[in-house]
Amino acid sequence: MVLYTLYDLIENNLPDRADKTALVLGDAELTYGELARRAEALAAWLHERGIRRGDRVAVHLHKSIEEVVVTFAVARLGAIIVNVSYQRSVPQLEHILHDCQVKLLFTDRRRAMLAEKAGALRAIEALVVLGRPDGLANATGWDDLPRSGEAPASRPVDADLASLHYTSGSTGMPKGVMTTHLNLLDGTHRVADYLHNCAEDRILGLVSLSAPWGLLQVTTMFLRGGTVVLQPVAIPSEIVATINAKQVTGMAAFPVSWIEIVAYLQQEPARMPSLRYITSSGGKIPLPTLEALPRVLPGVNIYLTYGLTEAFRSTVLPPERFHDKMGSLGRPCRNVDVFIIEPVKGVCGPGEQGELVHRGTLVTKGYWGDPDTTAKSFRTCEALRPLIGDEIVHYSGDIVRIDDEGFLWFVERADSVIKCSGYRVSPTEVEDIVQRSGLANHVVAFGVEDDTLGQVVHIAVSAEGRAVDLAGLTQYCRQNMPTFMVPQTIHVWEGAMPIAGTGKVDRRAVIETCLLNDRK
Incomplete structure (x- = not known):
């Protein structure tokens, strides 16, 4: 069967794998056949509510089986799924709903009540709520949706938009990246190819489906007929427990998660015999974390990859070159x-x-x-x-x-270089040096305007549970940096740094908070 759209990934499994487990969440499991029936019934209901090819339908939920069902029901109709990260604020949710003229929103009761109170739901025509719908305008409860039904035939093509992925820029509100079925299927084939995925794989679904990379964890498994083990809790101890309990073979995570997982495993070593590979993307992993990965995960293949929301999964560093090319983005993937x-x-x-x-079919259609x-x-x-x-x-x-x-x-x-005393300073280089000190878990470096020097370097650091040794960190910087690079100010961030909707440290929020505190 030739695959043209996201929904084809499910249909392709029905002849031979209808009874194979597609999704796992805790004790709940859903086969490919059951997933197809639920998605078909929901697609039929959506069609009755007026959803047509090209319409936008949003989902704003914690990681769940329902989130996946909605995604493929929308694809079945040729409509466009807009997955809004649950970490987005209500104003950001309102902006997204209005920006792309969402017709119908799936969310839970708590977030629906907050959004309605703030007037954020005025742009939509209808609402589906996980939980009681009473007290909410134009709302239907998830449990009240039909469990059977057949949607009319739909003929989306691979050039049609499949999804909008909202990503934060350096300024302004999130902007929606337009992604086609071809973009997603091309990325799916590419990732499954370099990871050597197969039907026996059970992949941990940790990354948010609001990010293309998170969605690709699902689509690669559906392409190969494997299983996705959904992981809504990002706490390292819970991740390790799920890997062992569910016999997970592969896991993808952003650097912010690998930093925390490695720190946990260094304190609480754990065997995970089923784990075949791990993969990272979405930023640079600090060198101390990279060096520790093979020690805390012996025998596990490590794939470092690079990609953007606008052009995802473009390069990969294979495991056999991890040690001699540590930290590299790798080389271009096939067909890129x-x-x-x-x-x-x-x-x-x-x-x-x-x-x-x-250049290639990985390039999306813009904003x-x-x-x-x-x-x-x-x-x-x-x-x-x-x-x-x-x-x-x-x-x-x-x-x-x-x-x-x-x-x-x-x-x-290109847009974040700090210019101090005539020198160009890379925030990434500053962050790498600070993280090598071992005195901070997360670091954000940024420039602040200065009348004499042009700009000076500031850093925000978080040790998460440990006191930050300011004197020791300052001394380390002076010993390991040229004078113009040494941070003039170190901002101590209490607790964990905020995470953006993409799952990465929200640099802009950290920087804005530090600058606001400076003005007080």
């Missing part, structure tokens, strides 16, 4: 073109650095309702015109360098 572009030189070669540019912002990142490339003509490519905003073997290395964000 990447180029390092410098405005003056053009295409960069070994030893040179420039902005990472993506919903925002052609001006789209045109800044999705555009033609003069340096590539002899090769690809006027084809649209994606400019990542990430400065990388390429070594003589073709491996890529992250340098900095």
Whole structure:
């Protein structure tokens, strides 16, 4: 069977794997056949409520089986799923619902009550609530939905939008990245290929489905006929317990989670014999954490990957090169073109650095309702015109360098460089040095305007449960950094740093809080 849309992933399993477990959450399990029946019944109900091809339907739930059912019911109709991370605030939820004209929202009673009280639900036509619907306008309870039904035939094509993934930029409210069925299926094949996924795999579903990478954990398993073990709790001890109890074979997580998991396993070593591989994306893992991973997870294959919401899963560092290329972004995946572009030189070669540019079916369609912002990142490339003509490519905003073997290395964000005393300072380099001290778990470095020096370096640090040794950290920085790089101010963040809807540290929230505290 040729796969064109997300829903084809479920249908492809029905002839031979209808009784195979597709989803696990705690003691609950759902087979491929049961998932197809639930998604079909929900699609029929949605069609009765007027949802058609291209309409936007939002889901705003904790990680759950219902979240997956909604996703594939929407895909069955050719409508567009908008998964709003449960970590988003009510104002952000309101912005997203209004921005893409969502017709119907799935959420729980608690969040629905908060949103309605704030007037955030005025933009939608209907609401489905996990829990009691009473007291909410135009609301239907999840338990009141029909358990059977057949939706009319729908003929979406692979070029149709399948999902909108809202991502926070450096300024303003979240913007919706337009992702097609082809984008998602292409990424699914690519990830399943380099991870060597198979029907026997049981993958931990930790990453939020609001991020393409989180959705790919589900789609890769459905492509191979494997099982997704949903993990709504990100506490390291709970993750280890689930891996062992459910015989998990693979796990994906963002760096913020790997930092915490490694720290936990260093204090509480645990065997996880079923675990075959782990994979990371969404940022740079600090060197001390990278060095510790093979010690706390002996015999486990480690895949470091790179990708963006706008162009996901573009490079991979395979396990056999983890030690000699530790920290690298890897090399391009199959069916992906990447180029390092410098405005003056053009295409960069070994030893040179420039902005990472993506080409291929991984490149999404830009930002919903925002052609001006789209045109800044999705555009033609003069340096590539002899090769690809006027084809649209994606400019990542990430400065990388390429070594003589073709491996890529992250340098900095193009828009975050700190300019101090005439020197360019990379926040990433500052963060790496601070984390090597062992005195902080999470670090955010940023520049603050200064009348004399242009900008000075500030850092926010969190030790999570430990007191921050300010004197020791200051001394370490002075011993290991040039004078212009040494942080002028160290902001101690009490407790865990906030996490953005993407599952990564919310850098903007951390920086804004530090600057606000400075003004008080």
